Amino acid sequence: MSESLVRRHGLESLLAGMPGSPSADPGVSVTIRGDLGHINVRGNAEGTGFVKSVEQVLGQALPIRPNTVSAGQHQVFWLGPDEWLVATPSGVAAELAGRLKHASTGIHASVNDISGGQIALMLQGPKCRDLLARGCTLDLHPGVFAVGDCAQSGLAKANVVLALVDDKPTFMVVVRRSFSDYLYRWLAHAGSDDGVTFRDA
């Protein structure tokens, strides 16, 4: 029996093989948030019992307006009219998922800890809008895609959840673990003229 289990994300070997001295002033810097856990929550937004009990556990609102994020202790992304993604430090994700499950007992709902299945990348820097626009059909102009907005779309054909976290700007990209090395390589290639750099959180 193993003595301890270590959580590893899918990009650790790629990061380890990176050149030692990234450019000092990168146009885009990508931080790999392997330290975030992900919980998928589904339920009927119109059945008030579900929204209420989930919000009680989260301590913050479930975003009901399409393609918006509720930021608080956790980040809660609208994925569909009956589907949300909760991102929270991986150390508390399992426990939070358990409490959400418990709170939705007897309600037509589902709560799944999918932390091992996807990974979040944070993109910062003056060129990150340009880099994302090369692979995404969304209009990312700040007047259209504002802080607090999120969207599921394609980035270089990979399915992603995209969100604007702040107007530095910082973008959050959530991608399936199985697509993460592909997306990493695409970002590295498409962002090479912008001096894109990567680092672990």
Next chain:
Amino acid sequence: MLLIECPWCGERAETEFSYGGEAGIARPADPDALGDAEWADYLFNRSNPRGAHRELWNHAQGCRRWFGVERDTVTYRISGSFRLSGGVGKRED
């Protein structure tokens, strides 16, 4: 490329969607009562109009919901999108 309006997400590029065929085709309530010709009609025959067409689309790369679109098959002009009720593409109003 078409711009298709998802009833939840708004206008998105066609590449985010997958096509689901003609809307409003109801599965027969009692398939056993149907002859071969009637069953084949349900399975295969579509109105294939020249002009206004009501069809199903899925926002596959977005919110993953099915919804209806009214599109002109000649001009490709989309006149509107609608949410479904009853599962067969009837308008929700």
